[in-house]
Amino acid sequence: MKRFLCKVFTTITPLALLSSSLMANEKSEKAPVVIVGGGVGALTSAIYLQRAGVETIVLEGKEPGGAIAQSPSVHNWPGDVEISGRDLAKKIKSQAAFNGAKFLPYEATSLDFSKRPFKIQAQDPYDASKTVLLEASACLIAVGSKPNLLGVTGEATYWTKGVYSCAVCDGGLYKGQTVAVIGGGDSAIIEAEYLSNLAQKVYLILRSDKFRTVEGKRKEHLIKKGNVEVLYNTKVEEILGNGKVATHLKLSTGKTLPVNGIFLAIGAKPNTALLKNGVALDEQGYIRLIKGQQTSVPGVFAIGDATDPIYKQAITAAGDGAKAALDLEKYLSATEPVYKATPTLETVQIEEVRLADIPSIRDSQEFYRAISGGQDTPVLIDFYTPFCGPCQQLLSRLQLLAAQPGGKVRIVKVDVAEFQEIAGTYSISSVPTVLLFDKHGKEVKRGEGLQEIGEILTFLQSN
Numbered sequence: 001m002k003r004f005l006c007k008v009f010t011t012i013t014p015l016a017l018l019s020s021s022l023m024a025n026e027k028s029e030k031a032p033v034v035i036v037g038g039g040v041g042a043l044t045s046a047i048y049l050q051r052a053g054v055e056t057i058v059l060e061g062k063e064p065g066g067a068i069a070q071s072p073s074v075h076n077w078p079g080d081v082e083i084s085g086r087d088l089a090k091k092i093k094s095q096a097a098f099n100g101a102k103f104l105p106y107e108a109t110s111l112d113f114s115k116r117p118f119k120i121q122a123q124d125p126y127d128a129s130k131t132v133l134l135e136a137s138a139c140l141i142a143v144g145s146k147p148n149l150l151g152v153t154g155e156a157t158y159w160t161k162g163v164y165s166c167a168v169c170d171g172g173l174y175k176g177q178t179v180a181v182i183g184g185g186d187s188a189i190i191e192a193e194y195l196s197n198l199a200q201k202v203y204l205i206l207r208s209d210k211f212r213t214v215e216g217k218r219k220e221h222l223i224k225k226g227n228v229e230v231l232y233n234t235k236v237e238e239i240l241g242n243g244k245v246a247t248h249l250k251l252s253t254g255k256t257l258p259v260n261g262i263f264l265a266i267g268a269k270p271n272t273a274l275l276k277n278g279v280a281l282d283e284q285g286y287i288r289l290i291k292g293q294q295t296s297v298p299g300v301f302a303i304g305d306a307t308d309p310i311y312k313q314a315i316t317a318a319g320d321g322a323k324a325a326l327d328l329e330k331y332l333s334a335t336e337p338v339y340k341a342t343p344t345l346e347t348v349q350i351e352e353v354r355l356a357d358i359p360s361i362r363d364s365q366e367f368y369r370a371i372s373g374g375q376d377t378p379v380l381i382d383f384y385t386p387f388c389g390p391c392q393q394l395l396s397r398l399q400l401l402a403a404q405p406g407g408k409v410r411i412v413k414v415d416v417a418e419f420q421e422i423a424g425t426y427s428i429s430s431v432p433t434v435l436l437f438d439k440h441g442k443e444v445k446r447g448e449g450l451q452e453i454g455e456i457l458t459f460l461q462s463n
């Protein structure tokens with residue numbers, strides 16, 4: 001069954017993926033405002049700007065919805081007693097799209113704020129050869145933060161092979177197993193809570209003797225759970241493994257703790273490396289705000305975690321987003337906008353693209369039948385978890401691929417939390433991972449991470 005791409009979720013993805021005209025540096029777009037980042041703050045700004053009549057492009061990166069989209073359940077967003085972060089971000093994004101905002105699932109690779117129009121170079125995270133140059137009269141930086149790492153031996157070796165920073169993405173691989181969450185802040189509580197509903201045992205490892213949480217009730221509820229054990233005053237000294245996956249944590253208490261999955265939730269740092277020579281940063285790398293949401297460069301505004309060492313809540317980022325939109329509008333009315341026209345993205349073409357449904361396997365026989373060969377086309381297996389942001393983004397690309405005329409590949413989804421045995425048999429250690437089987441049922445390609453998956457998608461499109 002095929003369905004039309006809903007207008008509300010019109011993005012540039014289809015063009016970016018399908019149009020051969022969007023090759024390296026061939027495409028440029030102009031807009032009054034470009035927002036770099038796709039979290040709730042960015043989306044809120046897009047709503048305000050569009051409603052004020054300011055055409056906006058949102059450069060949403062590889063994790064649309066930002067950090068909140070990784071939260072399985074949010075309890076403190078006003079108006080929703082409980083909502084998944086993914087659904088929350090989706091609601092706000094659809095409101096922004098309804099009001100006319102355009103979305104580009106590319107990542108900024110360079111920012112030039114030396115003169116107007118500002119220049120933002122971006123690339124497809126699945127294919128570095130696909131780039132776009134955006135020119136904007138004004139810019140909003142909403143780049144958020146990136147997770148801190150422990151810096152201990154074994155962490156880099158076993159990254160995505162038992163060591164992760166997103167339980168909602170990769171936790172599904174550890175159903176019925178033993179996991180550890182490192183950290184004692186709100187992120188750690190949320191990660192541990194999610195894992196406690198899946199794993200057989202969850203160790204919550206704090207380096208000090210106390211938690212550092214806003215969600216006190218949630219913490220109390222969590223630590224009373226029978227399968228959760230808190231280890232206070234305990235540092236991780238090393239991550240040990242068998243060469244393929246992490247297997248143990250060496251702790252400061254002298255203990256070597258056997259674990260299957262390790263989830264880091266030890267805070268985050270502002271994601272501002274690209275901005276070093278662009279706008280003024282403080283000594284910790286947070287963007288300095290001069291007045292309201294205005295940065296050191298007139299016409300460049302900033303919001304959310306990249307500006308905020310203290311509050312870092314989704315709702316405060318959204319509040320910043322509203323303030324920045326008002327500041328931006330004022331700025332644009334006071335200066336001659338370089339671009340008054342609406343963006344020229346070819347939305348008509350986009351709307352005509354059809355999406356195919358990607359079937360999920362219902363039982364393991366179905367999986368083995370799918371890869372058994374003897375078919376007219378190769379089969380691509382998409383190993384995913386339902387709340388993983390990059391998995392969602394990949395899904396829309398796979399839907400487009402499946403909808404290509406000629407039916408060059410059959411695509412099937414496997415939820416790793418539901419089909420642990422299959423994930424184990426095929427050594428799936430992170431999601432999304434894709435496996436390509438040829439017509440004879442032989443595994444011919446494996447893609448882990450966006451770059452490798454992107455190469456397989458390009459291969460399938462060109463063959």
Ligand code: NDP
Binds near residue numbers: 184186208265313
């Ligand atoms: P926090 O900075 O709040 O907490 C980090 C935790 O990790 C602390 O327990 C800290 O320990 C520990 N830690 C830091 N470095 C290390 C290390 N090297 N080894 C071991 N432990 C370490 O980060 P969060 O990501 O949890 O939260 C960031 C912000 O986002 C907060 O303001 C939080 O309130 C907010 N947030 C809110 C949510 C909500 O639903 N309201 C959800 C998630 C985040 P120590 O205390 O000893 O320094």
